[in-house]
Amino acid sequence: MFDFEKYMHAPSLIATASSYILIGTLFAIIYRKKPASPKLWKAILVLVLGMFAFHFTFNLAEEVISIPILPIGVALLSWLLGRQGNAARWQRFRRFAWLGFLSNFIVFAFALLAIPLDGMMYPKNVPSTYMMDVKKASLIASHPHSKEGTLNKAKLEKLMGKMKQKKIESESWYNRIRKDGDHKEKFPYILNGTTAAKGSGLKAIIFIEEDGRGILITPNKGRQVYFRLKESILTGGDGENG
Template sequence: MWNGNIIEIATSIMGWIVIGILAFRIYKTQLEKPKAWKIFVVILVGLFSFSINWQVFNTLVQISILPLGVWILYVFLKRKDGRWKKYRRFAWLGFWANFILLSMALMAIPINHLVYPKDQPLTYLANVENVSIVAIHPSAKEHMLVKENLQKQIHNLKPKTFFSDEWYTETYMEAESSPRKERFPYLLINTLPKWGSGLATTIYIEKDGKGLLIVTPSKQYYFHSDELLIEEGK
């Protein structure tokens, strides 16, 4: 089963292709040709750097600040005459490769939002043929999923706010005096997101049979249907 994000992988491959082209151009300009595997190692070491983290649209990216790999290569290669001069440009290419890969990662962000919109349930429920529900709380009654309604409603659902003062009071403030009321006592299983999205989600159904709570590693999305998504089991 495919579990990776195809857009991020494709843009990363594009970045390495660009790096490879630049390395080949440097190679062609040199009179003394280094071995290909040595060039590859030097570029990889050149990638090593001191970086800072930056959050962009819920995506963590790294910005290289200090070329630690280049410094290491300089100390190691300067011991032999001409060795540093021979590999210097490849070492710096390794460091600048961080920015090439960063630019590709930034390019992938808007494409991801366009192809896999996070605020649409269809992104997380691309195929509902094999989905079913399980009760995860004692308050849940025996119900079955109405796949036809789910398939019909999934194209029209819009995200809404599910936190409210009433829900907070029922869930937390009254929990000590009475059994906790679970608002999402059903779990939707065997769900399939859009191919190539690499999304890992947990999807709950509200006790009224109309609400969907989609939980991702970074965010929660709540959708409410006009029709019942579950009905009492027979």
């Protein structure tokens, strides 16, 4: 069965729904005000065909954004409806065709609004964004020399709101590992079975530091984040006992 929740991104859904509501509202206003309006299904068809355009696509904040450039649909409709000197027919449908092209800009504008909306709904400096549900969480040793340890889920839930984001010092960590020897791993455990905040569209690999007091999160979107805890969430292993 398809897991819709797994792929749902609430900010994008809100932005998309809002854009189409606005487009529908503009269509209704034009259709009601225009004298001798064409049949409704024809007006809708022209609106949809008017949406066809050549787009310039790029990535912004790890989101795919498309800007319409050439109104291919409008040009095609202008030729089809206005041929054989039938300019009056084109005039009846012209506003709906151009609304179709304008709709691309409306969708584009709301897609941009979804980016800050995502940051407000799912702040990336909050650990619960990446692991809202830890009831089924478990610990996996990711390094052959990892000591056997057990996850203290009760303590993890207790400390969730008290984690402090810290700077990722990759170079310092790497140099320290080299001094300790190749067998040493700073993040020898993976936290498995967690669930990100609903509607965030996030999936993350969560690494646990050797002392059980550090969490490094690598999400499918955005940058890595690192959090430190006052207490270890490990029982046994390289963390504190109890």
